[in-house]
């Protein structure tokens with residue numbers, strides 16, 4: 129019988145492409161404007177990966193930083209998990225394979241996690257289980273996306289929302305109180321049609337007609353997804369906290385999926401993380417203004433920045449939340465450990 133040990137975050141890394149696309153840049157492509165986008169979404173700019181830069185290229189850079197910070201080399205990795213909905217290749221091989229070879233890791237298992245914007249929440253929980261059960265010592269969990277490769281640049285309702293990025297954490301057995309305390313993961317496949325990429329899979333293999341109709345890009349019922357996000361973000365975080373034996377008053381940092389500032393505001397209100405004037409508390413990580421929605425990369429990227437800014441310290445209770453296509457959601461409650469700067 130193995131003893132369960134917590135899995136702690138021993139390293140963290142991120143990568144954001146150099147190219148910045150502002151709302152004004154977008155207004156030259158579609159009929160939109162900075163004011164509308166900022167008011168309705170909170171997004172001011174997003175990063176766009178280079179043409180020759182795929183999801184795995186970004187993932188490798190974020191992952192290498194996480195490994196360096198944890199002081200391990202790629203050959204010490206046991207498991208590589210890549211959460212993405214924009215894999216390098218539509219069907220196979222998994223992007224995690226390309227991350228493995230790119231990092232120079234050989235002794236690992238590697239696979240992708242396909243839960244869109246809730247992918248990192250799932251990856252963290254799955255990765256932690258490898259550590260907790262004693263099956264692995266070094267587990268890399270990456271969230272990486274080239275969302276701009278699946279955006280319809282003629283659809284102003286969706287193309288304004290997304291950006292490209294990668295974030296990664298290295299999980300190790302904890303030798304103190306730090307680590308993943310609890311998670312809540314969920315899915316409701318009856319909402320599968322609300323946010324999807326219709327063509328290119330076995331349901332609708334690609335044809336010239338589907339391509340011409342832009343069925344190879346993201347389709348979304350924005351209002352329905354908005355309502356879902358508002359409802360589920362607070363719910364899943366509170367469930368995860370309850371499982372950890374904690375309440376919202378214990379939260380030192382909330383790291384919500386960066387989909388829309390109004391959805392983040394609703395989650396903050398539900399968690400009691402607003403100032404007396406109603407604005408979002410400093411205990412909530414917000415960087416949607418600079419990156420837009422980077423799907424599975426959004427939570428590790430916001431977590432990284434909050435930590436880098438000195439807003440997350442050893443012993444802090446950090447709650448992360450993801451939600452998105454599936455429909456799916458997930459929250460993780462983490463007690464932050466010692467991390468090398």
Ligand SMILES: CC(C)(COP(=O)(O)OP(=O)(O)OC[C@H]1O[C@@H](n2cnc3c(N)ncnc32)[C@H](O)[C@@H]1OP(=O)(O)O)[C@@H](O)C(=O)NCCC(=O)NCCS
Pocket residue numbers: 159160161164165168169245284285286288348350351353354357387388421451452453
């Ligand atoms: C997409 C979203 C920003 C749209 O905001 P909204 O307030 O619902 O806006 P609507 O779709 O009702 O559109 C309102 C008006 O703005 C227009 N509009 C839509 N996109 C626009 C844009 N980029 N620029 C200017 N006008 C726009 C619409 O055509 C509509 O015009 P009309 O009233 O003349 O018909 C919002 O629904 C949203 O964020 N949904 C959740 C998306 C999400 O989080 N997805 C990822 C989940 S992981």
